Amino acid sequence: MSTLTLCFRLNGAEVTREIPTSAVLAELLREEFGCTGVKLACSRAVCGACTVLLDGVPVAACATFAFRAEGAEVTTIEGVAEEDPVRRAFAEHSAFQCGYCTPGMILLAKALLARNPAPTREEIAAWMSSGLCRCTGYQMILEAVEIAARAGASA
Amino acid sequence: MMRVAGGLVAASQYALPPFVLHRPTTVEEASRHVAAGAVALAGGTDLVAQIREGLAIREVADLSQVRGLAGVSLAGGTLRIGAGTTHAEGAADPALRAALPGLAEAWGRIATARVRFTGTIGGNLMAGRPRYEGRLLFGTLGALLRFADGTTLPAERLAGEASRHRLLTDILIAGPERLLFRYERALRPMMTLALCLRREADGRLSGRAGIATERLAPAFLPLPELRAPAAEAEAAAAAAFAALPRDFADPMSGNAWLRAAGHATLARALKAIAA
Numbered sequence: 001m002s003t004l005t006l007c008f009r010l011n012g013a014e015v016t017r018e019i020p021t022s023a024v025l026a027e028l029l030r031e032e033f034g035c036t037g038v039k040l041a042c043s044r045a046v047c048g049a050c051t052v053l054l055d056g057v058p059v060a061a062c063a064t065f066a067f068r069a070e071g072a073e074v075t076t077i078e079g080v081a082e083e084d085p086v087r088r089a090f091a092e093h094s095a096f097q098c099g100y101c102t103p104g105m106i107l108l109a110k111a112l113l114a115r116n117p118a119p120t121r122e123e124i125a126a127w128m129s130s131g132l133c134r135c136t137g138y139q140m141i142l143e144a145v146e147i148a149a150r151a152g153a154s155a
Numbered sequence: 156m157m158r159v160a161g162g163l164v165a166a167s168q169y170a171l172p173p174f175v176l177h178r179p180t181t182v183e184e185a186s187r188h189v190a191a192g193a194v195a196l197a198g199g200t201d202l203v204a205q206i207r208e209g210l211a212i213r214e215v216a217d218l219s220q221v222r223g224l225a226g227v228s229l230a231g232g233t234l235r236i237g238a239g240t241t242h243a244e245g246a247a248d249p250a251l252r253a254a255l256p257g258l259a260e261a262w263g264r265i266a267t268a269r270v271r272f273t274g275t276i277g278g279n280l281m282a283g284r285p286r287y288e289g290r291l292l293f294g295t296l297g298a299l300l301r302f303a304d305g306t307t308l309p310a311e312r313l314a315g316e317a318s319r320h321r322l323l324t325d326i327l328i329a330g331p332e333r334l335l336f337r338y339e340r341a342l343r344p345m346m347t348l349a350l351c352l353r354r355e356a357d358g359r360l361s362g363r364a365g366i367a368t369e370r371l372a373p374a375f376l377p378l379p380e381l382r383a384p385a386a387e388a389e390a391a392a393a394a395a396f397a398a399l400p401r402d403f404a405d406p407m408s409g410n411a412w413l414r415a416a417g418h419a420t421l422a423r424a425l426k427a428i429a430a
């Protein structure tokens with residue numbers, strides 16, 4: 001087969017699409033579903049800008065074939081409510097400059113706090129190193145994750 | 156396409172060319188597809204980059220539904236690590252942590268948190284990129300790679316092309332309870348060094364070191380027999396590095412520097428492993 005019918009849940013809603021087998025998740029989410037918070041940059045799983053959650057696991061959507069989302073719950077930044085503690089911590093603590101890495105950073109942080117509600121600074125730094133911020137705003141990003149953890153973001 | 160530092164090719168944002176997708180559920184079925192020319196897809200963290208670098212593929216065998224490819228087990232004195240085991244699963248596996256804690260610790264340092272959930276050790280080895288650490292770790296340990304066609308290959312002898320069209324199923328490590336393993340990667344990407352000592356029945360220790368850089372496939376250096384690694388560390392490191400080939404060098408790490416840094420790192424590792 002070189003096309004297939006893909007069914008998955010996107011930010012809580014059931015969706016179905018006919019896709020080529022080679023469709024990459026990031027492109028599908030952006031082009032077909034308008035999830036432009038999934039940023040494309042390195043296209044090789046390095047920079048973290050395209051991070052989405054696949055059943056709660058952070059993945060590089062630029063290096064994940066879309067068919068791997070079959071039956072899964074995909075969460076993009078569009079599915080994270082404005083009042084979400086991680087999103088709020090990033091906004092209130094100015095943990096962004098140009099903002100390009102921010103969706104990926106927020107989703108990475110959510111995945112961390114879901115696994116480890118009270119991470120140490122070292123654990124946060126190690127985990128968040130999956131995302132690159134070319135504005136180098138790392139200090140504020142790490143602090144925002146700490147603030148979100150204190151605000152009970154894992155709940 | 157544009158060449159950028161490190162031999163990488165600048166990414167294309169364009170859609171990937173279509174391919175025929177096979178979704179086998181058994182090792183036998185997957186092996187048949189791979190033998191017939193389909194490219195194995197495990198986590199995809201490297202394969203997508205290979206395609207963007209120009210690899211042309213017509214058929215893909217998705218391994219995600221193949222039963223029995225993942226997991227770690229210890230049976231009959233042999234540690235078995237499934238090729239489909241992700242970095243996150245492998246490093247946290249209780250059987251591995253108990254049997255060979257040095258390997259679990261080293262494995263836990265590979266890649267970023269996000270890649271660790273999907274990237275597999277089989278993909279790391281079979282991608283054939285010198286900068287990936289699997290071959291150094293498992294080569295130094297004297298591990299055997301087992302393929303679905305029944306053949307095996309010492310991990311140290313793995314070379315990208317030679318293993319195309321074969322499905323890797325497991326990595327086997329004999330007698331892990333007799334192995335002491337340590338990995339030094341603080342100088343990565345300039346140099347990484349792995350050390351494995353095997354405790355013989357009479358108390359002697361035999362073993363080897365492996366050294367690699369970002370661009371060079373590992374060199375494996377035998378160690379003289381040891382009784383007291385801490386006391387004999389300097390002499391053993393000197394003997395090991397005397398065997399490092401003179402042409403083992405890359406543009407970042409010259410041969411003289413690799414000898415000096417490798418010697419110091421190995422001596423330190425021998426003292427630490429003894430403690």
Ligand SMILES: Cc1cc2nc3c(=O)[nH]c(=O)nc-3n(C[C@H](O)[C@H](O)[C@H](O)COP(=O)(O)OP(=O)(O)OC[C@H]3O[C@@H](n4cnc5c(N)ncnc54)[C@H](O)[C@@H]3O)c2cc1C
Binds near residue numbers: 045277
């Ligand atoms: C941001 C980033 C950081 C990284 N950092 C490190 C690091 O610090 N150290 C390190 O060692 N590595 C590192 N890596 C590499 C990473 O370990 C590999 O990308 C990963 O292990 C590949 O596994 P995969 O399952 O995704 O393989 P895939 O991408 O699915 O496959 C890779 C290759 O292996 C082949 N293959 C896969 N499984 C099999 C099998 N069972 N039998 C035969 N062939 C097979 C595929 O056909 C393909 O050619 C990094 C990668 C990224 C993206």
